[in-house]
Amino acid sequence: MLPLSALLLGLLALALAWPVPAVLSRARWPRRDPVAALVCWQAIGLAGGLSIIGALLVHGLSPWGGSLPEAWWAWAQHWFTGELPAQPVRGDHWVAQTLAAVLALELLGVLALALVRTARTRARHRALLELLVHRGVDEVPGVEARVLDSPVPAAFCIPGARPLLVLSSGMVEEFAADELAAVVAHERAHLAERHHLLLLPFVAWREALPVLPAADRAHDAVRDLVEMRADDVALRSVPGPGPRRVLARAIVAAAEGGAPTGALAAGGGVLTARVTRLLDPPEPLPRWARPLAVGAAVTLVLAPTLLLLAPALV
Amino acid sequence: MESLGELERSVMDQLWSRAVPLSAAELRDALADRGLALTTVHTVLTRLEGKGFVRHDDARPRRFAAVASREDHAAELMHEVLGQAADRQAVLARFIGSATPGETEMLRALLADTP
Numbered sequence: 001m002l003p004l005s006a007l008l009l010g011l012l013a014l015a016l017a018w019p020v021p022a023v024l025s026r027a028r029w030p031r032r033d034p035v036a037a038l039v040c041w042q043a044i045g046l047a048g049g050l051s052i053i054g055a056l057l058v059h060g061l062s063p064w065g066g067s068l069p070e071a072w073w074a075w076a077q078h079w080f081t082g083e084l085p086a087q088p089v090r091g092d093h094w095v096a097q098t099l100a101a102v103l104a105l106e107l108l109g110v111l112a113l114a115l116v117r118t119a120r121t122r123a124r125h126r127a128l129l130e131l132l133v134h135r136g137v138d139e140v141p142g143v144e145a146r147v148l149d150s151p152v153p154a155a156f157c158i159p160g161a162r163p164l165l166v167l168s169s170g171m172v173e174e175f176a177a178d179e180l181a182a183v184v185a186h187e188r189a190h191l192a193e194r195h196h197l198l199l200l201p202f203v204a205w206r207e208a209l210p211v212l213p214a215a216d217r218a219h220d221a222v223r224d225l226v227e228m229r230a231d232d233v234a235l236r237s238v239p240g241p242g243p244r245r246v247l248a249r250a251i252v253a254a255a256e257g258g259a260p261t262g263a264l265a266a267g268g269g270v271l272t273a274r275v276t277r278l279l280d281p282p283e284p285l286p287r288w289a290r291p292l293a294v295g296a297a298v299t300l301v302l303a304p305t306l307l308l309l310a311p312a313l314v
Numbered sequence: 315m316e317s318l319g320e321l322e323r324s325v326m327d328q329l330w331s332r333a334v335p336l337s338a339a340e341l342r343d344a345l346a347d348r349g350l351a352l353t354t355v356h357t358v359l360t361r362l363e364g365k366g367f368v369r370h371d372d373a374r375p376r377r378f379a380a381v382a383s384r385e386d387h388a389a390e391l392m393h394e395v396l397g398q399a400a401d402r403q404a405v406l407a408r409f410i411g412s413a414t415p416g417e418t419e420m421l422r423a424l425l426a427d428t429p
Binding site for chain 1: 387390395396403408421424
């Protein structure tokens, strides 16, 4: 007999693995409030992992006790005492335990690996940049903007303890001053709000779960939402009467000057979405919508947590 | 006292601009205005070798040369920045990725259509 809490966790995991991400990634409201949507995606990722691993654990350990903490303790002791629980331990219990351990190790391991790998790539880029770039553009207080000699208009930042904001000389020469300010404001928003940390788990889990379409969807949605969020933040510090148009012009100019890619370029479509959003801003969500979304996200994470910690319902 | 990073830049600038292999003593003399000790120059060169920017030959004294030109390094970096690697946006947040030709057309039209 499957414990009810394992069943509920399994159902939650199933919902978070397919229908919920599918609905959220197709919804129109996230572009009206990227912050609320980002909170929801983080909750989906966390709750999804908790519920699938939790479901396997609760089922695997069910012969040892009703609630997970109690069962875990009894299970840990049985390795020393050799006592098997009163209820028979079947093969499927062992399989569930093993799967839970493998999945937990894989998700955490891949995340740790992604952390190490991105840190190493960043360090290599930084070492190279420190030799290549020269101090430039001083109108950006706080963050040092450096100039890299290259005709291709590009801007990027390397997050970290000493963030590095780099503009290509092509961009500095070709772009109008207000467009440049908009680009820098956008990049500074990424740094200030640590967007790389929001994206990293989804990069890692997409690699860990290549068969799961939801992992792909979640990654792409989060990647696009942080861009929209950075646009929103940038608008506050772009000078002039029409900051939206200035930022839109900068995006289009960067797209025109950049190296074109094949028709299947990753992220195709987000540029159009960003520019449309800037030129023809959608109605902001009503005041109650953000608390509602955040409340839903908190509930989503609390539900599997409570199911795991509370004594089994049956 | 200058930071090692600044010294590394100066040494690389010398190696790039002179474009011939230089010994540590020659580098020290080229950077005479900084009053560096020979050991400091060696330290900087060792660090640069460790990072893969400099290599030395087996002559006596050893002469050091840049592994690639400044332009090659810049091009390599831009290639990585603009490349399509899956985790690129998590490693460094670039302003935009690459656009397809069709998308660029569409963006231009969007910009022209709205006042």
